[in-house]
Amino acid sequence: MKIYDISLTISPDLPVWPGDPSVEMKQVTFIPKGDSCNISHVAMSVHTGTHVDAPYHFLNEGKTVEALPLEALVGPAYVIQVHDAVDRLTAEVLAQAEIPDGAERVLFKTRNSAFWGRERTFQEGFVAITADGAEWLAKRDLRLIGMDYLSVAPFGDATATHQTLLRRGIVLLEGVNLSEVQPGRYDLYCLPLKLAKSDGAPARVVLIG
Amino acid sequence: MKIYDISLTISPDLPVWPGDPSVEMKQVTFIPKGDSCNISHVAMSVHTGTHVDAPYHFLNEGKTVEALPLEALVGPAYVIQVHDAVDRLTAEVLAQAEIPDGAERVLFKTRNSAFWGRERTFQEGFVAITADGAEWLAKRDLRLIGMDYLSVAPFGDATATHQTLLRRGIVLLEGVNLSEVQPGRYDLYCLPLKLAKSDGAPARVVLIG
Numbered sequence: 001m002k003i004y005d006i007s008l009t010i011s012p013d014l015p016v017w018p019g020d021p022s023v024e025m026k027q028v029t030f031i032p033k034g035d036s037c038n039i040s041h042v043a044m045s046v047h048t049g050t051h052v053d054a055p056y057h058f059l060n061e062g063k064t065v066e067a068l069p070l071e072a073l074v075g076p077a078y079v080i081q082v083h084d085a086v087d088r089l090t091a092e093v094l095a096q097a098e099i100p101d102g103a104e105r106v107l108f109k110t111r112n113s114a115f116w117g118r119e120r121t122f123q124e125g126f127v128a129i130t131a132d133g134a135e136w137l138a139k140r141d142l143r144l145i146g147m148d149y150l151s152v153a154p155f156g157d158a159t160a161t162h163q164t165l166l167r168r169g170i171v172l173l174e175g176v177n178l179s180e181v182q183p184g185r186y187d188l189y190c191l192p193l194k195l196a197k198s199d200g201a202p203a204r205v206v207l208i209g
Numbered sequence: 210m211k212i213y214d215i216s217l218t219i220s221p222d223l224p225v226w227p228g229d230p231s232v233e234m235k236q237v238t239f240i241p242k243g244d245s246c247n248i249s250h251v252a253m254s255v256h257t258g259t260h261v262d263a264p265y266h267f268l269n270e271g272k273t274v275e276a277l278p279l280e281a282l283v284g285p286a287y288v289i290q291v292h293d294a295v296d297r298l299t300a301e302v303l304a305q306a307e308i309p310d311g312a313e314r315v316l317f318k319t320r321n322s323a324f325w326g327r328e329r330t331f332q333e334g335f336v337a338i339t340a341d342g343a344e345w346l347a348k349r350d351l352r353l354i355g356m357d358y359l360s361v362a363p364f365g366d367a368t369a370t371h372q373t374l375l376r377r378g379i380v381l382l383e384g385v386n387l388s389e390v391q392p393g394r395y396d397l398y399c400l401p402l403k404l405a406k407s408d409g410a411p412a413r414v415v416l417i418g
Contacts (some may be wrong), residue, residue, distance in 0.1 A: 003279045011405035021250065025404065031269040036368055038265055038408040041230065043252035050403075056247055060240040070212045070415060072396075159245055189283075191400040191413035194259075195234065196220035199247040204400035204413070206279060 004186070005208040006107075006176040008049040008116060010042075015122045017150055020045040025065045046200040047150070052192045053172040057199040058162040063169075066194045072143040072171050077105035077188035077207065079181050082127065084111040088154065089129040091136035092146075099140070105188050107146030107207075109178040114148065115176040124155045131160035138168045144190065146173035176205055185209065213395070213416040215316075215385040217258040217325060219251075224331045226359055227256040227287040251327050256359070256407040261401045266408040267371040272378075274405045274410045281352040281380050286314035286397035286416065288390050291336065297363065298338040300345035308349070316416075324358065325386040327409030333364045341368035347377045353399065355382035355414075376412040387416055393402040394418065 008014060012023050024043040044098060046065075047053070049078055052073075053060025067165035082089065089097075089108060110127040126149035129137070134152075145152060145165060152172050159185035165172060174191055183200050186209035192201035217223060221232050233252040235352060238244035240310075255274075256262070261282075264271025289306050291298065299319060308315055319336040335358035338346070343361075346354060354374060361381050362370035374381060382399055395418035401410035 003283060005403070007280060007403045009405050016389065020248075024252075027408075037267045037371070038269065039229075039309055040255045040404075040407050040409070041253065042255055042402075042404060042407070043233075044250065046249045046251055049391050058240075060244045060247065066218055070214060074212060074415070074417075148322075156382070162246070189398050189400065191398065191415065193402065193411055193413055194214070194216045194218050194253075195249075195251060196218050196247050198234065199236070200249070202402055204402055206283070206400065208283075 001208055004181050006178055006181060006207055007204050008175055008177055009183045010049045010202065013120055014045065014049055015120060016045065016048060018122055020047065023048055046195060046198050046202065050175040050205055051200050051202045052176065052190065053162065053166065055166040055169065058159065058166050062166060065192055065198045066196055069173055073190040075105060075188060077107060077186055078103050079107045079109050079178060079183045079186065081183040082108050082110040086110065087127060089127065089133040090134045094133050094136050104142060105144040106142065107176060107178060108148065109181065109183060110148055112149040113177055113179040117179060125201055126155065128152060128154040129161050130135050130154065131164065134161040134164035138164050142170050144171040146176050148176050148178050152176050172204065181207060210417055213390050214418055215387055215390060215414050217384055217386055219258045219411065221384065222329055223258055225257060227331055230255065232257055239244045243331045255404060255407050255411065257411050259384040259414055260409050261295060261399065262371065262375065262383065262409045263407065264375040264378065267368065267375050271375060274401060274407045275405055277380055282399040284314060286316055286395055287312050288318050288387060288392045288395065290392040291317050293321040294338060295319065298342045300341040303342050303345050312377060313351060314353040315351065316385060316387060317357065318390065318392060319359040320355055322388040323418065324334065324384055326388060332358065335364065337361060337363040339363065339372050343370040343373035348372050351379050353380040353382055355385050357385050357387050361385050382414065390416060
């Protein structure tokens with residue numbers, strides 16, 4: 001059994017969604033200056049780095065992030081390899097993706113994962129799930145869907161994909177780095193900060209297998 | 210198997226360490242105002258609520274939080290009941306606490322846990338580990354120690370306890386709420402945000418058992 005950390009490191013140079021503020025981290029006390037300890041503060045969008053979306057992100061009457069059931073966030077998960085030539089997860093692509101019957105949690109490993117090792121700017125051309133792909137996924141008994149860039153939905157076309165999946169109560173896990181993980185079955189532990197009344201939360205996420 | 214959430218909810222009215230800023234959460238886009246989605250920002254000390262301390266918090270040459278080994282943060286853990294009459298975890302108290310041989314992770318359930326249900330202000334009189342208690346713990350093969358208030362060390366006497374435990378590479382998990390958890394053995398998943406070069410990080414923490 002090995003623990004795979006699929007979380008992005010949160011730092012001021014992490015790419016963020018256009019319009020979101022960059023991560024701010026500042027150390028406010030310093031042992032070398034005579035303080036008894038080192039203390040830092042952090043400020044960021046709740047959609048920074050590896051994070052989850054709660055239904056309230058796109059559905060104004062939806063659940064907020066602290067109310068997401070741990071039973072959806074923790075459990076068996078499948079890492080599904082998507083060919084590097086694929087630009088969009090459409091219904092047609094997903095039908096051929098060999099998602100196991102009964103899967104409750106799926107993480108799509110696309111060419112996006114390779115961005116995390118080398119790209120320090122936001123990549124508009126990331127692979128994402130189309131509206132008809134979301135409809136296809138919403139018909140299955142999924143509890144969590146993970147994508148390896150900062151949104152499940154294509155850049156500039158966010159609403160339909162998010163609404164379709166969030167309306168079904170599916171947790172959306174965004175910004176995982178799957179570059180070091182082989183396709184297959186794992187145990188997922190996706191633990192977002194328990195932020196009161198929030199539309200999302202940054203998370204530390206590991207796969208064990 | 211049940212999942213116990215032992216994390217505090219992070220909100221602006223969560224008690225924080227004296228001198229730390231209160232948690233700031235602000236929603237910056239609003240669906241009812243015509244935005245396509247709801248988005249929030251958060252700002253806080255990295256020692257807010259349920260969090261871990263990295264060695265760098267009290268040791269200027271120590272590891273920062275993103276470098277803590279997941280193998281210390283995840284694994285079997287014991288919740289140890291401490292009688293409500295106990296004010297301090299001294300070496301003498303700890304010697305009688307029946308910590309199982311071979312335990313790598315221990316979480317002390319003290320009267321502090323009851324604060325989380327009812328107290329909205331910082332409690333200076335919380336139960337904590339004395340300097341000689343830390344020396345006693347440092348002689349065992351522990352990888353993680355959890356306490357149910359915002360510091361492992363007594364108020365106003367932080368340095369010796371922290372330095373002794375952090376020098377041994379023991380992860381300090383602070384601010385867990387054990388009020389709903391019975392003493393015994395569990396599997397711990399303590400997943401702090403992967404904050405670059407930080408002295409600590411807020412965490413979501415669950416026990417499974």
